[in-house]
Amino acid sequence: MTGRVTPPSGARLRLDRVLHALGDPVRLEVVRRLARDGECSCAALDGGRPKSTMSHHFRVLREAGLVETRAQGTTHLNALCRASVDAAFPGLLAAVVGAPEG
Incomplete structure:
Protein backbone atom coordinates (compact mmCIF):
# COMPACT_ATOMS: atom_id res chain seq x y z
CA MET A 1 0.00 0.00 0.00
CA THR A 2 1.33 3.40 -0.97
CA GLY A 3 0.23 6.52 0.89
CA ARG A 4 1.12 10.15 0.51
CA VAL A 5 1.30 12.92 3.06
CA THR A 6 0.73 16.11 1.14
CA PRO A 7 1.90 19.55 2.13
CA PRO A 8 -0.24 22.66 1.79
CA SER A 9 -0.95 23.77 -1.77
CA GLY A 10 1.00 26.66 -3.26
CA ALA A 11 -1.84 29.06 -2.50
CA ARG A 12 -1.62 28.26 1.21
CA LEU A 13 2.15 28.39 1.62
CA ARG A 14 3.13 30.95 4.23
CA LEU A 15 6.49 32.65 4.16
CA ASP A 16 6.80 32.69 7.95
CA ARG A 17 6.40 28.89 8.11
CA VAL A 18 8.81 28.31 5.23
CA LEU A 19 11.46 30.54 6.79
CA HIS A 20 10.94 28.95 10.21
CA LEU A 34 16.67 16.62 -1.34
CA ALA A 35 17.51 19.40 -3.79
CA ARG A 36 20.80 17.70 -4.64
CA ASP A 37 19.83 14.01 -4.56
CA GLY A 38 16.10 13.99 -5.30
CA GLU A 39 13.70 11.72 -3.43
CA CYS A 40 15.29 10.08 -0.35
CA SER A 41 14.17 7.82 2.45
CA CYS A 42 13.97 9.12 5.99
CA ALA A 43 16.80 6.79 6.95
CA ALA A 44 19.06 8.28 4.26
CA LEU A 45 18.41 11.76 5.66
CA ASP A 46 18.56 11.15 9.40
CA GLY A 47 22.32 11.60 9.84
CA GLY A 48 22.26 9.20 12.80
CA ARG A 49 19.74 11.32 14.69
CA PRO A 50 16.92 9.69 16.70
CA LYS A 51 13.81 8.73 14.76
CA SER A 52 11.57 10.87 17.01
CA THR A 53 13.71 13.95 16.36
CA MET A 54 13.64 13.42 12.62
CA SER A 55 9.89 12.78 12.66
CA HIS A 56 9.48 16.24 14.18
CA HIS A 57 11.73 17.83 11.53
CA PHE A 58 9.90 16.12 8.67
CA ARG A 59 6.55 17.23 10.12
CA VAL A 60 7.71 20.87 10.24
CA LEU A 61 8.99 20.63 6.65
CA ARG A 62 5.71 19.09 5.44
CA GLU A 63 3.55 21.63 7.28
CA ALA A 64 5.60 24.44 5.76
CA GLY A 65 5.00 22.97 2.30
CA LEU A 66 8.66 22.27 1.58
CA VAL A 67 8.57 18.47 1.58
CA GLU A 68 6.14 15.75 0.54
CA THR A 69 6.39 12.30 2.13
CA ARG A 70 5.02 9.11 0.64
CA ALA A 71 4.96 5.63 2.08
CA GLN A 72 6.25 2.78 -0.01
CA GLY A 73 5.77 -0.32 2.08
CA THR A 74 7.56 0.35 5.37
CA THR A 75 9.79 3.02 3.84
CA HIS A 76 8.91 6.71 3.84
CA LEU A 77 10.26 8.63 0.87
CA ASN A 78 10.63 12.40 0.92
CA ALA A 79 10.72 14.80 -1.99
CA LEU A 80 11.21 18.53 -2.20
CA CYS A 81 8.09 20.43 -3.31
CA ARG A 82 10.15 22.65 -5.55
CA ALA A 83 7.42 23.59 -8.03
CA SER A 84 4.92 24.82 -5.44
CA VAL A 85 7.55 26.67 -3.39
CA ASP A 86 9.04 28.26 -6.51
CA ALA A 87 5.57 29.32 -7.63
CA ALA A 88 4.81 30.95 -4.28
CA PHE A 89 8.29 32.37 -3.59
CA PRO A 90 10.32 32.57 -6.83
CA GLY A 91 14.04 32.15 -6.29
CA LEU A 92 13.84 31.32 -2.58
CA LEU A 93 14.87 27.68 -2.83
CA ALA A 94 17.60 28.44 -5.35
CA ALA A 95 19.04 31.04 -2.99
CA VAL A 96 18.80 28.77 0.05
CA VAL A 97 20.20 25.70 -1.65
CA GLY A 98 22.96 27.68 -3.34
CA ALA A 99 23.99 29.65 -0.25
CA PRO A 100 27.31 28.71 1.34
CA GLU A 101 27.01 26.42 4.35
CA GLY A 102 27.94 27.72 7.77
Whole structure:
Protein backbone atom coordinates (compact mmCIF):
# COMPACT_ATOMS: atom_id res chain seq x y z
CA MET A 1 0.00 0.00 0.00
CA THR A 2 1.33 3.40 -0.97
CA GLY A 3 0.23 6.52 0.89
CA ARG A 4 1.12 10.15 0.51
CA VAL A 5 1.30 12.92 3.06
CA THR A 6 0.73 16.11 1.14
CA PRO A 7 1.90 19.55 2.13
CA PRO A 8 -0.24 22.66 1.79
CA SER A 9 -0.95 23.77 -1.77
CA GLY A 10 1.00 26.66 -3.26
CA ALA A 11 -1.84 29.06 -2.50
CA ARG A 12 -1.62 28.26 1.21
CA LEU A 13 2.15 28.39 1.62
CA ARG A 14 3.13 30.95 4.23
CA LEU A 15 6.49 32.65 4.16
CA ASP A 16 6.80 32.69 7.95
CA ARG A 17 6.40 28.89 8.11
CA VAL A 18 8.81 28.31 5.23
CA LEU A 19 11.46 30.54 6.79
CA HIS A 20 10.94 28.95 10.21
CA ALA A 21 11.42 25.50 8.71
CA LEU A 22 14.55 26.57 6.84
CA GLY A 23 15.95 28.33 9.92
CA ASP A 24 16.86 25.05 11.62
CA PRO A 25 20.22 23.58 10.54
CA VAL A 26 18.92 20.00 10.45
CA ARG A 27 15.93 20.90 8.30
CA LEU A 28 18.07 23.07 6.04
CA GLU A 29 20.42 20.11 5.57
CA VAL A 30 17.44 17.90 4.63
CA VAL A 31 16.21 20.44 2.06
CA ARG A 32 19.68 20.77 0.55
CA ARG A 33 20.07 16.99 0.31
CA LEU A 34 16.67 16.62 -1.34
CA ALA A 35 17.51 19.40 -3.79
CA ARG A 36 20.80 17.70 -4.64
CA ASP A 37 19.83 14.01 -4.56
CA GLY A 38 16.10 13.99 -5.30
CA GLU A 39 13.70 11.72 -3.43
CA CYS A 40 15.29 10.08 -0.35
CA SER A 41 14.17 7.82 2.45
CA CYS A 42 13.97 9.12 5.99
CA ALA A 43 16.80 6.79 6.95
CA ALA A 44 19.06 8.28 4.26
CA LEU A 45 18.41 11.76 5.66
CA ASP A 46 18.56 11.15 9.40
CA GLY A 47 22.32 11.60 9.84
CA GLY A 48 22.26 9.20 12.80
CA ARG A 49 19.74 11.32 14.69
CA PRO A 50 16.92 9.69 16.70
CA LYS A 51 13.81 8.73 14.76
CA SER A 52 11.57 10.87 17.01
CA THR A 53 13.71 13.95 16.36
CA MET A 54 13.64 13.42 12.62
CA SER A 55 9.89 12.78 12.66
CA HIS A 56 9.48 16.24 14.18
CA HIS A 57 11.73 17.83 11.53
CA PHE A 58 9.90 16.12 8.67
CA ARG A 59 6.55 17.23 10.12
CA VAL A 60 7.71 20.87 10.24
CA LEU A 61 8.99 20.63 6.65
CA ARG A 62 5.71 19.09 5.44
CA GLU A 63 3.55 21.63 7.28
CA ALA A 64 5.60 24.44 5.76
CA GLY A 65 5.00 22.97 2.30
CA LEU A 66 8.66 22.27 1.58
CA VAL A 67 8.57 18.47 1.58
CA GLU A 68 6.14 15.75 0.54
CA THR A 69 6.39 12.30 2.13
CA ARG A 70 5.02 9.11 0.64
CA ALA A 71 4.96 5.63 2.08
CA GLN A 72 6.25 2.78 -0.01
CA GLY A 73 5.77 -0.32 2.08
CA THR A 74 7.56 0.35 5.37
CA THR A 75 9.79 3.02 3.84
CA HIS A 76 8.91 6.71 3.84
CA LEU A 77 10.26 8.63 0.87
CA ASN A 78 10.63 12.40 0.92
CA ALA A 79 10.72 14.80 -1.99
CA LEU A 80 11.21 18.53 -2.20
CA CYS A 81 8.09 20.43 -3.31
CA ARG A 82 10.15 22.65 -5.55
CA ALA A 83 7.42 23.59 -8.03
CA SER A 84 4.92 24.82 -5.44
CA VAL A 85 7.55 26.67 -3.39
CA ASP A 86 9.04 28.26 -6.51
CA ALA A 87 5.57 29.32 -7.63
CA ALA A 88 4.81 30.95 -4.28
CA PHE A 89 8.29 32.37 -3.59
CA PRO A 90 10.32 32.57 -6.83
CA GLY A 91 14.04 32.15 -6.29
CA LEU A 92 13.84 31.32 -2.58
CA LEU A 93 14.87 27.68 -2.83
CA ALA A 94 17.60 28.44 -5.35
CA ALA A 95 19.04 31.04 -2.99
CA VAL A 96 18.80 28.77 0.05
CA VAL A 97 20.20 25.70 -1.65
CA GLY A 98 22.96 27.68 -3.34
CA ALA A 99 23.99 29.65 -0.25
CA PRO A 100 27.31 28.71 1.34
CA GLU A 101 27.01 26.42 4.35
CA GLY A 102 27.94 27.72 7.77
